[in-house]
Amino acid sequence: MDLDSAREDLVVAAAAGVSTVLLTVVLRFVFDASTNALIQLSPLYVYFIYLFFGDAIPGELFSKPLPWVGITLSTAIGAVALTVF
Structure with missing residues (x-):
């Protein structure tokens, strides 16, 4: 595993972690x-x-982290929409 691959994994992991925390906070405290x-x-x-x-x-396309970050964020937005609406 080289440094570029580790950095890409870190970017996707950070996006997933932040999206998960924000999803939980928004669902619980904003939309109750x-x-x-x-x-x-x-x-x-x-x-x-x-x-x-x-x-x-x-x-x-899917060998780069940016599409995965976009899919992660759209999954969180879709989960909010599915729950609220």
């Missing part, structure tokens, strides 16, 4: 919504897919 842990932890699922299956996905 009670959800189960599966919805609250949904951004972490994207990180685990990136971690375990990211190299198996063909194409150059």
